[in-house]
Amino acid sequence: MDFDRYAPRFLLWVADRSEGVPASPVDCAEFRTWQQMDPAALRALVDHLSELGFLSTYEGLGGGEGGPGDPHVRLEPPGVEQARRLRRRRExxxxxxxxxxxxxxxxxxxxxxxxxxxxxxxxxxxxxxxxxxxxxxxxxxxxxxxxxxxxxxxxxxxxxxxxxxxxxxxxxxxxxxxxxxxxxxxxxxHAPAQTVVQVTYSVQMGPAELGLLVQRLAPDLELDGDSLAELLRLSGELAHQGDPGVTGPGGPVPVDPNGTPLPVRQRGVLGRVRELVSSASGGAVKTLLEDVVAQAVTRGLGM
The missing domain is CATH 1.10.10.10 (Winged helix-like DNA-binding domain superfamily/Winged helix DNA-binding domain)
Incomplete structure (x- = not known):
């Protein structure tokens, strides 16, 4: 028996037939004929709603269209309230x-x-x-x-x-x-789109330009104190190549007796700069410097 289908329909049908007088008995024969139900199915439906406290039956009454076996029922107060809820929900x-x-x-x-x-x-x-x-x-x-x-x-x-x-x-x-x-x-x-911007840098920097860039951005790499100091010293060597007499973070730039700067140890400096940048925490600054330094190493910066 499909109670989900028939129980609400039957309870509302009984409420409609009660005509505002819940205590008045309602003959179920018309409903059984309308729904083409056999007497056993109707009885199971009435028993189901009676167990829920929504209906009560008048045993022995019948004789309508369905014959003497069709029950008469009346709404109980919980059934009246349930019918009201069903009407509201149905609408x-x-x-x-x-x-x-x-x-x-x-x-x-x-x-x-x-x-x-x-x-x-x-x-x-x-x-x-x-x-x-x-x-x-x-x-x-x-x-x-x-x-x-x-x-x-x-x-x-x-x-x-x-x-x-x-x-x-x-x-x-x-x-x-x-x-x-x-x-x-x-x-x-509707989540905000995560835009990933991939920028490929193509740079033509001399040693001094690269050194200045590294010096400017090194504090944002979140390196430990010793590594940051070393990176600043090495970038200072690059930044002041060709600028005699200038003192960098690591001390005076070496010059020969004629005041000409001594050649920077470019290969070793660049390699160590690359290692220090790679050891930093991730982020946009690290990505930028890694790209720029890698290009500088590849080109050799005049090596």
Whole structure:
């Protein structure tokens, strides 16, 4: 017995037939005929709602269209309140829309056979009923469009077929709530794009220019004190090559007796500068200097 389908429908039907007098008995024969139910199914439905405290029965009464076996029932106070809640929910467009989305996903989850599945089959399924009434064509189409928009389903065969996407299959078997998935999906879709800018530097620096650049940026490399001091000293040698008499961070630049700067140990200096830069913490400054120094080593800076 599909209680989810028939119980709300039957309870609301009884409430409508009570005509504002919940204590008045209602003959169930008309409902059984309307729904083409056999007497045993109707009795199971009445027993189910009676166990919930929504109805009570008048045993022995009957004789209506269905014969003497059809029960008479009356609403109990909890049944009256439940009928009011069901009416409010049934008329709530937001709740109907949410149910339609969940219903389509559940129908796809339990469907057998090879997708895509004709959407027309949904209208013959138990999932189409919301609180005992069938969803409309527009409600189902809107639900499918919404699910497609968030990447859970896709349509094919000119819109006649529908199937779960990979994300949709993961979702229906995960037991997650649709609103939670949609919230996470929107966060992913609207997250600020992480722009990765890759800049290739092509530089033509002399020793002095390279030394000045390294000196200027070295404090941002987050080196330990000894390594930073060494890098500044070596970059000073480069920066002041060709500038006699200038004192760098490491002391006076060596000159010959005629005041001409002594040649810088370019190969060794550049190699050590490269090692020190590579040992620094990661970051844009390190990336820049590594690129520039590597090009300088490759060119040899006149070596």
């Amino acid at each position: 709530d467009e937001t709740e109907r829309a949410r149910y339609a989305q969940d219903a389509v996903l559940e129908w796809l989850r339990v469907h057998r056979g090879q997708p895509p599945y004709p959407l027309s089959g949904f209208y013959d399924s138990p999932q189409v009923f919301f609180l005992g009434t069938a969803l409309t064509l527009d409600e189902v189409e809107e639900a499918v469009g919404y699910l497609a928009g968030v990447g859970l389903v896709e349509r094919s065969d000119e819109g006649a077929g529908i199937t779960l996407t990979d994300d949709g299959r993961d979702f229906v078997w995960s037991g997650s709530r649709l609103d939670e998935y949609v919230r996470e999906w929107r966060e992913r879709e």
